[in-house]
Amino acid sequence: MTTHTLRSKRRRSALRTVAFLSPWLIGFGLFFAYPLISTVYFSFTRYDGFRPPVFNGLDNWTYVFSDYPMFWPALRNTLWLVLVMVTLRVIFGLGIGLLITKIKTGTGIFRTLFYLPYLAPPVAATLAFVFLLNPGTGPVNTMLEWVGLSPPTWFTDPDWSKPALTLLALWGVGDLMVIFMAALLDVPKEQYEAAELDGASAWQRFRFVTLPNISPIVLFAVVTGVIATMQYYTQPLVAAKVASGNMGGSGQLFEPGYPEKSTLTLPQIVYNAGFQRFDYGTAAVVALVLFALAMVFTALLMRRRGGLIQVGD
């Protein structure tokens, strides 16, 4: 009798859980599991979306890794962006976060001004920066020439296109500022007092009190920054299109990565292979490489011990 009620109780609670989870369970199947399995299948086929897919073994994989002229430049660009853009964004975000905790007059106004660029829609912000940094009439180069510098041509120079994108990314550092600000305000005051009694300098207080306290947040910022870099798409694409003068709109073909593949990233070549050249097999291979990279860093976030996002209880 008692075991019976217990079992039915348990079954009811399982049903309840499934009911609450149901929207996501359907979404997980339809928009995650099914397309992932399907992508793995396409990666072993020749498929253009019109004729039925034909199994071609590892052809797409060897093509991507040895012959596809866009793959390695895209991967190199991603590495550059991880090393330079992510690092500078974290350092700058921490610096702005520190600054805002020290500002005592007009804090609210400063905080809002620092934060606003983060909200600018990516397409609009990128258009704005292509204009600001345009070599002909752009205000930035105009002002740089006032002070006697000979400025670069930014988005039209393969050596300067990624630094220009980095400037755009630093402008939108508001998300990191808020996260660091919250972390900095959580550092126990007693630790600063103790350090000051010991005669620690400002740098030593930062190095031995602030940094150890906020290091999990720094790591969080780095890892999420790396994952965001894997997905970096809209800004480099729009910048390349607008700076090259080929706006495309619909129908027109556009050679991505302008200038000289310097702004190419992995998501862009998924689009190029799949939706401009209708080579779904190649697109699927690049998509899976992208998936593997994104998941490695996501796993870092969720490690059971020292994980940055606590998954369980």
Added chain:
Amino acid sequence: MAQVLDREPAVKKATADTPAARTARRKALLHWIAVHSLGIAAALFFVLPFVFVVLTSLMSNQQTLTRDLIPTTWEWSNYSKVLDTPGFLTWWRNTLLYAGVGTVLTVVSSIPVAYALAKFRFRGQRLSMMLVISMMMLPPQVIIVPMYLFWAKQLDLAGTLWPLIIPMAFGDAFAIFLLRQFLLTIPNEYIDAAKVDGCGELRTLLKVVLPMAKPGIAAVALFQFFYAWNDYFGPQIYASENPAAWTLSYGLESFKGAHHTDWNLTMAATVMVMAPVILVFFFAQKAFVEGVTLTGVKG
């Protein structure tokens, strides 16, 4: 930071005009000046791009071909010219549809999932949470080939925004994650008390938990609205062939193409895409900042 605050009482205590007090006061003043000068320099970096964009949007066409920074004549009509551009108002309507309907669907479908993940105990809970985070971190391009074939070939919905809106009825991973983080902060005692009073799970969620979760829901709604507003890749995949289905973010990029060298009109259009987002932010600043902070908080 903390040590600045701590120094203040020391300065106040030594009101006597001793040399030591004067040095302390001078040091505090110099510190204030240094910090606020840095603050103003940083503010210029963040604000000047907006200023130049707005100034250029008010220039005449000829003046944008010069290196002038400030308009000689103020061409407010640039903004009405943008509004008169064929399609611009349609892009507005499409964006509001995508962002508005999408946000409502996301919030409604994500709340029960987040509640179960935060407050139920069940086998596979940890795994479910890991899968939610994996979905959240998944670049949309990874699954785009089968997704496009599904929506375009099987359901014939290419050239519309429905392939972007319909999935939001099945929970959004980021929304679920953020709401779950928020619901964890609600003490279980409230939920237990509701149960003792005879409330079922659904009533507990609707009558007790939801009113307490309002700030979290507001943050999720804002993020989702901004996501749809800013989305470029989605409309590019599904709507590019049909300009009648374009959104502002997608249409804006083609704007420069249609207006060749007209930086003034392009910048006016840029301002008109940025402004609504910034206005929404001013009305909902608190919820937004709270949401950003939540994404970085452990557990």
